[in-house]
Each structure stands twice: as structure tokens, then as C-alpha cells.
Amino acid sequence: MTTSPIPATPAEVPIRKAASVLLLREAAAGFEVFVQHRVNTMDFAAGMVVYPGGRVDLQDGQAADEAEMDPAVLSDHVQRWAHTSVLAEGRERAPHLAGEVLFAARREVFEETGLLLDPGQLHPWANWVTPAGFPRRFDTYFFVAALRAGQEPIHQTTEAVISKWTSPEALFAALERGEVKMMRPTQRTLLDAMELGSIEQIMSSKPVISPVHPNPEDSQSSHPVRDSERQPRG
Template sequence: MTTSPAQGASADIPIRKAASVLLLREAADGFEVFIQHRVSTMDFAAGMVVYPGGRVDAQDGQAVSEGKLDGAPLAEHAQQWKHTSVHAEGPEQAQYLAGEILAAARREVFEETGLLLDPGQLHPWANWVTPAGFPRRFDTYFFVAALRADQDPRHQTTEAVVSKWVSPVALFASLERGEVKMMRPTQRTLLDAMERGSIEQIISSKPVISSVHPDPKDSQSGNAVRSTEQHFNS
């Protein structure tokens, strides 16, 4: 998601599929999430707190075609994405598209953190679509992933000044104090995880996800996230 509408931006701007991953680990007071602080010179999400992720590209489709997602629950993912554009081309194509998105999530996490997740660790969580009027538009698919004790993501992307683990409560306190900026999808996906409580409850919830199409006037991170933007049906 971009952070504000652009004057004169065309409604014909193509919508690119993207994937973003909430990496979670157990902590004394619940769980922590791995975040990145984007550099201020980026042309997308400049200075924002984000999760590892990026656009779906051709190599992700190739990974599906070549069977590189062995053991991935693609049929289950396609079912969870049934109220999104994954099913825009019909149910037969949905499983392939779900695979593309999953492959992108794995690739982006590996490129940005050095961590190669098992396909089965990635669980569909949310789908947000950038509204018309923005210079870039994304159909972004969010995943949650519970990390094992031996999995340790690193900061290795030039698109962020720092990557780190943080308590969700501490992160939202920083947001309230104006110390960080977070896009609405970043806020809402984490708030929904917090409402679930523990990592076990988050991973086992397996929501049926509905696409969120936010109002462009709500795009600034300082605006309160509305309850109607909750992304799934329990």
C-alpha cells in the first residue's frame, strides 16, 4: 500500500500481486513480530514499518510449474483465498495462483532475511488491495509464520535501515508516540493477530479471508483503524 493518494493518478494503474509475512516467535509476554524500518528514500512505503515481502514475479510462477513447493497445502490455501482475486479466473486456476503467492512469500523472506521457510509454515492471514487513485497499486496477500527456535532471520535488505524483533504492544506504543509510521494493512493484520492471543491460536485459526478495499481517505497511518477492516470471517 502507498501512504496517500496521488493527485491525478489514473484508475487504470495495474494492480500487482504481492506477498507479506508476519514472522512470529514466542516471547515471555506472548509473542514478538519481525519488522523492518524502510529507508526514507524508497519510492514505496518510505520510512514505514513493514513486514518482509514484495511483489510476485515470473520466477514464482516457475517455481509452481516446476513443483518446487513440494508439501505445500495449495488446495487449502486456495480455499482460504476464495473471497479474493485468487479465484478471479475460476477454481481450476486458483490453486496455481495460490502457489505463486506462496512462492513469492518464501522468496522474499529468504532474500530479505536469509531465512528459507518450509512451505507448510506459511499460513494465509489477510488480503488488502490498494484503492484507486494511488500511483502504485498492490493486491497484497499476508501470511503468518511461527518460527522454530533454530530459525533466526537477519537484517540483509538494502530497502530497510534496520530489521528487528519487537513486541506488538511496544510497537503500537511507538506508533501512538509518533516515533514510527505504519500503513493500515500493517496495523490491522497485527491487531488481528493480537486479538487471537497466542501463536498457537493464530496459526490454528485458519480464517476464510475476504479482500479489504480501504477508503483512500483512510490511508494515512495516523488514522484509526476501523473495526470494519477486520479481514476474516471467524
């Protein structure tokens, strides 16, 4: 008798840590954000507008353990991620887990844009967890980073057809017209930044970050977020 493998239930899909970075620069009116338009053949977020980012790898934990980081920066990240899975293994392991998502964010930005950020430029912003029922699940840590003079990201990833600077207003206008697609986490993290108005206010804000577990039907929707659908920050 032959048997077939029992398909995994949604609860058995492993949740991988990931990092995503909103790269910001000053503009004549407010700020601009660096985005990537992913190719349509990707197995995750195909055709979507996203920020530079990707999965946390073993090398990120190693980098965090070996790097000489400013203790104040790492301590701030541990505190900001206090309500997320960074604290899941206890206070003693928290600096390592906070460090690995930080270095994953730094590595992904470098690989996809050629830009090497200082760890101190990356500020915790939000945490979204893919709900059960999807073939791939991510515990994604979003960061914001204000770029300095001379720091200029470029398009150098095969996962996207184009990378470019855009104003949030222009991006959402294109979304409303159906010209681009953006998943809920991408939309809401940018809307939160827009509410603050300026890079100075964004970088100085320290909101309480709690994991967002969206409705499965809403999680990967690319329809524009309406005011009535907004989720308040913690």
C-alpha cells in the same frame, strides 16, 4: 503540432500482486513479530514499518509449477483465498495463482532475511487491495509464519535501515508516540493477531479471508488505528 501523453486515469494503474509475511516467535509474554523500518527514499511506503515482502514476479509462478509441494498445503491455500483474486481465473488456475503468491512470500523472506521457510509454515492471513487513485496499486496477500527453533532472520535488505524483533505492544506504543509510522494494512493485520493472543491460536485459526478495499483517504495513513475504526475479519 506537438502533443503530450494523456495521463493515465486511476483505473488504468495496473494492480500488481504482492506478498507480505508476519514472522512470529514465542516470547515471555505472548509473541514477537519481525519488522523492517524502510528507508525514507523508497518510492513506496517510505519510512514505514513493514513486514518482509514484495511483488510477485514471473519466477514465483515458475517455482510454484516446478516445486513438489504437499497437495494438502496447496489445497488449503486455494480454499483460504477462495474470495480473492486467486479464484479470478477459475478453479483450474487457482492452484497456480495460490502457489505463486506463496512462493513470492517465501522468496521475499529469503532475500530480505536469509531465512528459507518451508511452504507449510506460511499460512494465509489477509488480503488488502490498494484503492484507485494511487500511482502504485497492489493486491497484497498477507501470511503468518511461526518460526521453529534455529530459524533466525537477519537484516540483509537495502530497502530498510533496520530489521528487528519487537513485541506488538511496544510497536503500537511507539506508533502512538509518533516514533514510527505504519500503514493501515500493517496495523490491522497485527491487531488481528494480537486479538488471538498466542502463536498457537494464530496458526490454528482459519478465518474467512475477504479482500479489503480501504477508503483511499485511509489506505496509506500512518495514524494509529482506533477501536472504532477496526474492520471485523470475515
